[in-house]
Amino acid sequence: MKPFDRRAFLGMSSLALLSPLLGGCARAPKSPKGTIGITLTSKTEARWVSDGNNMVRALTGMGYDVDLQYAQYDVPVQLSQVENLVAKGVRALIIAPVDGTTMITALRQAREQGIRTLSYDRLIRGTADVDYYVTFDNRQTGVLQGKDIVDKLGLAAGKGPFTLELFSGSLDDNNAHVVYDGVMSQLKPHIDSGRLVVRSRQLTLNQTATSNWDGALAQARMDNLLSAFYTRQHLDAVLAMNDSIATGVVSSLKSVGYGTKDNPMPVITGQDAEVPNVKSIVRGDQTSSVFKDTRALAVTAARMVDAMLEGRSVPVNDTRSYDNGAKIVATQLLQPVLIDRSNWKEKLILQGGFYTEAQILG
Structure with a gap:
């Protein structure tokens, strides 16, 4: 073949x-x-x-x-x-x-x-x-998410250490397992080297899973992590495996004062490029999403x-x-395609008309 x-x-x-x-x-x-x-x-x-x-x-x-x-x-x-x-x-x-x-x-x-x-x-x-299966290349989805964190933090250039927390998808969804493999192919070398520090020590898929990809559950877990591990230290990056999870993470972070000049939002990934999340990317709350x-x-x-x-x-x-x-x-x-503030209009509006500009900026 x-x-x-x-x-x-x-x-x-x-x-x-x-x-x-x-x-x-x-x-x-x-x-x-x-x-x-x-x-x-x-x-x-x-x-x-x-x-x-x-x-x-x-x-x-x-x-x-x-x-x-x-x-x-x-x-x-x-x-x-x-x-x-x-x-x-x-x-x-x-x-x-x-x-x-x-x-x-x-x-x-x-x-x-x-x-x-x-x-x-x-x-x-x-x-x-x-008989057959149709899907997106979910390992590549994870690669794009992990690489975006690596790139945005400058890890390949030797910057760091930075703090990171992981929010994976639902264990009963095979895609979560495949995306996780792609994510860790990019992040694990930097975790092993100490340039990425997961203060919660919650690293495995089982430890980081979010049942039904539920944003409310992600928000509750982020609340707990912030109060337990980040009262005196800034959180620099969050691997959020999809947009509903990212929404919960953003809500939790903003509730404790993230999103200001003195306390900027972490790098936050996502997946699905849903309208509220693209708006969040344009505002600078969420960093990126993988568009399918x-x-x-x-x-x-x-x-x-x-x-x-x-x-x-x-x-x-x-x-x-x-x-x-x-x-x-x-x-x-x-x-899949990674979208962020630099290319969302080109990828989502100009190239394929997935959204209108009014949907995002209106």
């Missing part, structure tokens, strides 16, 4: 990829090709609502009916949704699992009914009955499902990396 070029996807025009499906729903065939069942984690994060809407538009544009449901981070609810979709006779399932380890029985039942399954952005684990064009992810998922059901070759570019414990799941990876 031709080696996977991690930059190849970025070389494609986002508008060329997206416009035929997201903008062409009026051309949908009159006779649907069956129903696609979708269950996503929750409506509490704007990105999942956007993902769901974009998949519905893309799939209806291809001639499918769509049954879209949200589990609200409730595992039994999501399992019931999958079972009901199977009972309704959907042709395929697109699942962003709340807990990637809980789908074994439900997907066995789907397979017995001839229903195909695509794991969407969170890997379904422990079963061979998942979820419109492209939704369209890619729709194309993969259509290829599966129509008997065409399914586009994948990684057949080695994603072992779910029962099989290597063939995967289509999309590439």
Whole structure:
């Protein structure tokens, strides 16, 4: 197989990829090709609502009916949704699992009914009955986050020592594990050398995990860390694995006086480039976020499902990396991009129209 070029996807025009499906729903065939069942984690994060809407538009544009449901981070609810979709006779399932380890029985039942399954952005684990996976290169997401801390603090130039705390994602989400590996590939050498000092000594994924990527939980943990370890010392950097976590971290820091000339905000990373967080970056509260064009992810998922059901070759570019414990799941990876105050307008507005300037500055 031709080696996977991690930059190849970025070389494609986002508008060329997206416009035929997201903008062409009026051309949908009159006779649907069956129903696609979708269950996503929750409506509490704007990105999942956007993902769901974009998949519905893309799939209806291809001639499918769509049954879209949200589990609200409730595992039994999501399992019931999958079972009901199977009972309704959907042709395929697109699942962003709340807990990637809980789908074994439900997907066995789907397979017995001839229903195909695509794991969407969170890997379904422990079963061979998942056909394909579509996600972003999550290790690269972690690399970008870790490298941004290294660059912003000047660690490669020998500056330091600096203080750091880590806020990882949810343990039941495989992405958190993969992102963590990428993060530590950049930060661990500087932690080992003493240029980065984690005063809490909370370093492992288990110690730094944030259940359900919950910003309120991140805020409470940051409150505790600040009172225990940073009453007399400035915190210089926070690895926040996504934007909801970053929001909680920022709120905690500002509540104790960070964000002034004499007490500046730490370097704070994020992921998803959600509107409130891009505004936070523009204000100078949050430092950066990793942007993932979820419109492209939704369209890619729709194309993969259509290829599966129509008997065409399914586009994948990684057949080695994603072992779910029962099989290597063939995967289509999309590439993330770091955004900060220097490039947010170029990446989010001018290049792909993901947001309007009024959404960010209005």
